[in-house]
Amino acid sequence: MDMPPRRTLNRQHTIQDIESAFLEIYQRDGIDGVSIAGICQVCGIARSTFYLYFEDKFAVLQGVEDRLLSALWEICRNLPDIMDHSSATDTALRTITHIRENLDWYRVLLSNRGDPMFVYRWKKDIVKSLRRKLEQRNVNELDAVIQGVMFSSALIGLYTHITMECPDIPDQTLCRYMDDLLARSLKPISPR
The missing domain is CATH 1.10.10.60 (Homeodomain-like)
Known part of the structure; x- marks a missing residue:
């Protein structure tokens, strides 16, 4: 080499x-x-x-955020069948590994001193990735967007809690929470 x-x-x-x-x-x-x-x-x-x-201090921050989000996108852009929990668990484990490897950055970016645009961009990526899968399951566009927003907000909330409050939670336990969160978020919306 x-x-x-x-x-x-x-x-x-x-x-x-x-x-x-x-x-x-x-x-x-x-x-x-x-x-x-x-x-x-x-x-x-x-x-x-x-x-x-x-160019300036913001370019440093932007470069790190771009690198982190790019790595997350590579892990999650082609989500497996969202109802296949074994494949979803593999994606979740890879995401958890990435976050743990960059824990100091995630802690600061998700803290009250963090960059709200980082969280916004991350949510958009999650929604975009999940939306494709929901549309493949013939979920209407509005429901797909809303379910994606609900899932991305809850997922980033979970990651924020884990990184700030209990970073030593076992990976398999965290995956179980993520699977449950996904299942709840994707529950069909009943018409009124």
Whole structure:
């Protein structure tokens, strides 16, 4: 296996250092407390080095959010049959693994200091992925949208609670909650 060139490794390392410094300050002080000078001080780089990689502090945040949401989309974009719980559990386990691997970021992004746009974009992705499956089951468009919104809101609420309050909950238990949440959200809406 070929190793990436040294320059590429240095670039990746510098970006990781900047993101880690950003996270450290963001966790402590919120976005208003993050400054370019603070980031540079924490990771020991010059301002000019920061600007080689990022336009401003919001570009750091946007880059991390884009990466996290892209990884979630790759896991969930082609959901298996939503009523096949064994396949759904595999998708849920992969999602849980991703969140646990990036727990510090999810904790700050889902906290009261987090970015509401991150949650909004995540909900839209969940709704989009689930909506396709509901439409394949001939659920009308309005019901598919509403069920997707209900599921995405409840699911992100569950993830928020887990990341903030009980991060050590076993994966299989969390999957059981997620399966139950999905089943409740997808219950056919009875006409009035």
